[in-house]
Amino acid sequence: MSLSTGCLWSSFMHYPETKLPNVGTTIFSVMSQLATEHHAINLSQGFPDFDGPQLMRDRVVHYMQSGANQYAPFIGVPSLRQAIKDKVARHYGADVDAESEVTVTSGASEAIYAAITATVRQGDEVIVFDPCYDCYEPAVELNGGVCRHVALDLPEFKINWQALEQAISPRTRMIIVNAPHNPSGASLSRDELDRLAELIRDTNILLLGDEVYEHIVFDGLSHNSLLTHKELAQRSFVISSFGKTYHITGWKVGYCIAPGALSAELRKVHQYITFCTPTPMQLAIADYMNTHPEYESELSGFYQKKRDLFCHEIRRSRFEFTPAKGSYFQLADYSQISDMDDVSFARWLTTEAGVAAIPVSVFCERPKPDARLIRFCFAKNEETLKHAGERLCRL
């Protein structure tokens, strides 16, 4: 008898219970799909609608045509690790060892997953700040850990130190710090880093610094990487993404910097997730970083223009907002327009007004019932931003 029909299989097969009962399709995919179906302008998912540097793309072609098509060394090609080392020395005055402390990964997402998997055990607690990027908690749960959510203080999305102190327990393995912050763009000040250091000084708590928007900070502010803080850097996985910096999110190349002992553990996991990251992309990024070291410092100006344009376009709308201080997201309060909850409003905005955005409550464990915030991505061409602004001003 043939077993080729799905029906027959399912009659005697018991599939295991899901390991992630609280996880469905991410809101980013849901909103992007809805935007496509309704021909809406997609300001929901965080990716640019323009390409990365031409020269970098040319170098990928060059490397593919000249035989660089096999596995890269699992920790990353030497030229890219060296370029990362040079970059963090330039920006943060950090002296890291390219051989033992820098690991190239398949996007920041893989580095985050590997860092958590390498260190979080059954029953461990990991502190995250809400609103919180969505890939941390599933990784913690798959490793038997539990996330403790600490709400940031609005409207400036600052750490509530009392709440953080209360959330720390003998089981706290790690604190995840995302700065510049998605979705608010908030950064950490030098004083806040010192305060964090003081709070965890006598513990073994690790830090995971998600710094994928490190080169996108506005109005003359600077990004205080965990790498600038010697004491914190000793207990940190500092993670970034070339996707965000070079407008190449689809290449999925990122990296993690951590002290040798932590990097060694991360690498044990990384080698069994992807083993390595595509070779031609790594070589091309390294070449571009070496020939254009000024690029990273110019990125804030590039995105500040976009932020300013978008804010200018929506200044006559009924949305209320404070211009973002970093990242490529702008939050906006829609309470003058509607009293719908934010998920319903984001759907309505996509299907009826033709602009897709992300509801902020999906980043929170316990969203405030009266919160009326949505997130727009302004990593878009001028025409896209102007067009979206026109539509938003009609509401």
Ligand SMILES: Cc1ncc(COP(=O)(O)O)c(C=O)c1O
């Ligand atoms: C805060 C944050 N961390 C990590 C990532 C994932 O980066 P990558 O695409 O390099 O995996 C993103 C992407 O949107 C992000 O916003």
